[in-house]
Every structure is written in C-alpha cells, then in structure tokens.
Amino acid sequence: MTSAQATKPFSLRSIAVPAFGPALLFCIGEGAVLPVVALSARDLGASVAVAALIVTLIGLGSWFFNLPASLITLKFGERWSIVGAAAAGALALTAAGLSSVIPNGLWLLAVAMIVVGMAASVFSLARQKYLTEAVPVAFRARALSTLGGVSRIGIFIGPFVGAGVMQFAGISGAYWVGVAAMAAAAVLSVTIPDLPAVGGSGDAHRGPEPTMRGIARSHAGVFLTVGAGILLLSALRASRQVVIPLWADNLGMDATHASLIYGLSGAIDMLVFYPAGKLMDRKGRQWVAIPSTVIMGTALMLIPLTGSFVGLLLAALLIGFGNGISSGLIMTLGADFSPDRGRGQFLGLWRFIADAGATGGPVLLSGVTAAVSLGAGVWATGVLGFAAAVVFAITIPRLRHRRNY
Structure with a gap:
C-alpha cells in the first residue's frame, strides 16, 4: 500500500x-x-x-x-x-x-x-x-x-x-x-469483498473469546444506565406507531386519512437521518439523544389535545422529526460502548434490551388505556420520552464521542 x-x-x-x-x-x-x-x-x-x-x-x-x-x-x-x-x-x-x-x-x-x-x-x-x-x-x-x-x-x-x-x-x-x-x-x-476493518486493536484476538455472561457482568454498569435509556427510547418509538392510528380512529377518521397522517410522519422521519448522524459525529451523542426524546415525548403528549385532522397531522409530523433525528442512535451508542473483544455478545445483549423496550411500550399503552383512557395511555407513553432524555443527560459521557475503552 x-x-x-x-x-x-x-x-x-x-x-x-x-x-x-x-x-x-x-x-x-x-x-x-x-x-x-x-x-x-x-x-x-x-x-x-x-x-x-x-x-x-x-x-x-x-x-x-x-x-x-x-x-x-x-x-x-x-x-x-x-x-x-x-x-x-x-x-x-x-x-x-x-x-x-x-x-x-x-x-x-x-x-x-x-x-x-x-x-x-x-x-x-x-x-x-x-x-x-x-x-x-x-x-x-x-x-x-x-x-x-x-x-x-x-x-x-x-x-x-x-x-x-x-x-x-x-x-x-x-x-x-x-x-x-x-x-x-x-x-x-x-x-462483494469483505470491508476492511479500520483501526482494529492488536489485542482483539488474544486469549479466549469472552462469554455472554462475562460480557453481561463486565459491562453491567453500561447496561443498567445507558441501557435503561435505550429501553425507554425503544418503548417510545414502538408506542408512537400505535398511537397515531388509534387516536385517528378516536377522532372518527377513516382508514385513508389515518394512513395519510402515518405516511407523512414516516416521510419526515426519512429525511433527517444523515444530518443527525453528522451532528452526532461532530458534537457528540447527547446533541441528538436528548432533543429527539424530548421532541417525541412532547409531540405524544400533544396528541390528546388535538381534535382535528390538521392538529393530529402536525403532532405526527413532529413525532416523525424527533424519531428521524434519532435514526441510528441505538446502534451508535451500542457501538460506542462495545468492547473490541466480545463486541458481538455485547451487541446481542444491547439489542435484546432495545427489543424488550419495543415490546413493552405498546403493552404500557394498552394497560393504561384499559385502566383509564386512551388519552391517559398516550400521555403515559409521552412521559417515556422525558424519562429517556433524563437518563441520556446523566449517563452518556459528556466528552466527545471518541471511545477510549
């Protein structure tokens, strides 16, 4: 070379x-x-x-x-x-x-x-x-x-x-x-040819490969802190997919109008992922992690206050923007905290936590809705956004994203 x-x-x-x-x-x-x-x-x-x-x-x-x-x-x-x-x-x-x-x-x-x-x-x-x-x-x-x-x-x-x-x-x-x-x-x-690894550690292949249990123990602090934020973010994301069509139905909209709102929210979602990634690379992960969760939480809590197509559409567009700028955030944080040795095991545990949140979010919405009302259920899911923002503000390193571990 x-x-x-x-x-x-x-x-x-x-x-x-x-x-x-x-x-x-x-x-x-x-x-x-x-x-x-x-x-x-x-x-x-x-x-x-x-x-x-x-x-x-x-x-x-x-x-x-x-x-x-x-x-x-x-x-x-x-x-x-x-x-x-x-x-x-x-x-x-x-x-x-x-x-x-x-x-x-x-x-x-x-x-x-x-x-x-x-x-x-x-x-x-x-x-x-x-x-x-x-x-x-x-x-x-x-x-x-x-x-x-x-x-x-x-x-x-x-x-x-x-x-x-x-x-x-x-x-x-x-x-x-x-x-x-x-x-x-x-x-x-x-x-296609294998992509070349960049900057791999010379110690990455020495000694026996860490076990799943070993990785869980050695990185328990990360899983219990930043992992809690990932769980909340995943629950928030999954809930918003259910909230929009349910509230549209609650307002008496037909399937066409509900689909239109959902689709436009998804379109906004797809437009902002690269600028958000660039911001994370240049300023740090908190610059996206905190605003995205606050925006989604706020938008969800606004939904029960809407009573028309336009009102729900605006709230849904705000959700789409918040979710769009968080694109790749869970994967990026997982990559940041993963060790060179045992990275696959770490990411498996990381994704397990994220998917647990994605499963639990709609369950929370369903439970609160059944016990109180749909509006209360939507508010409860909105609270998840603010909880995630607090966790990220406390747990994500305030230094730039460079990984030194």
Missing part, C-alpha cells in the same frame, strides 16, 4: 453499495409483507386475535433470537451471517407464500414469521457489527444513522412494491416480492 493510499480520506460513498444495499433490499422485503400477514392469517381461518398474534411473532422471534444471533455472527463472521440471514428470510417468505395452498397453512405461516424475525435479528446484528468495525470512529454515527435511515426507506417502499405486484398475483404477490428482495440481498452480500 502506498503512502497516498494509506492516508486517503474515508468516504461513506466508497462503501455505500456493500454496506447499505443489502439492508435496503432486506427491508423492502420486510416492508412488502408486513401489511398482509394478518390478512393472510384471516384468509387461512384465524380469528382477529390469532391473526394479530402471528404478526407479533416476527417481533418476538427477533427479540428472543438476539442472543443466539451474536453467537452465530461470532462463528460465521459478519459477511456470511448477513448472507445466511437474508437467505433464511427468503426461504421463510417462500413458505409463507405457499401457506395458502397446503393443508395446515396457518401453522406454516406462523413458523415462517418466527423465522423471518430470527433472520432479521441475525441480519441486523451482523450488519451493525460489520459497520462498527469497518468505519472509522469519526464517521460512525453517520454510517449507522444512514443504515437506520436506509432500513426505514426500505420498510416505507416495500408496501408500495408489494401492492403493485398484488394487483396481478393476489395477496401471495407480496410474499414473492419479499422473496425476491431478500434473495437479492443475499446475492449482493455474497458477491
């Missing part, structure tokens, strides 16, 4: 296709099938409750597989874990697409959704670890915010692609879109 090559400045564009292409394709596949899973279950004879449960199996499969996912990534490496996860997702969606034409198809659909969740867990953890080790620390937040933003773009585009194919192939067409997208993600991942 020449001196000029060694000092060549890093550019995210140089790794755009290998780093972000598979993520975009995988999430297009996910997005294509998410709106139709419940409908497929209903067509197979499931009750409304069972259909909702089958949709939930995707998230549960991802949550509970986070810890095994770290071991898979450790054994096979980031690149081949990404390839395998995308291939497994494609096979699972193939089974889901065939569930309507075989006996006991409902059971096949349920198992397929669990596998999709497991595949998403491995894929997400491996790609996060991949970028953490391949991108210089000075570009870390931008890289991981872009990864989060690209994933959201894929989830946003997927339903439209699926809807177009369903015009000709029926409801199973959405699954074939998912199969094609995830298979393409696997092919793209296997045909």
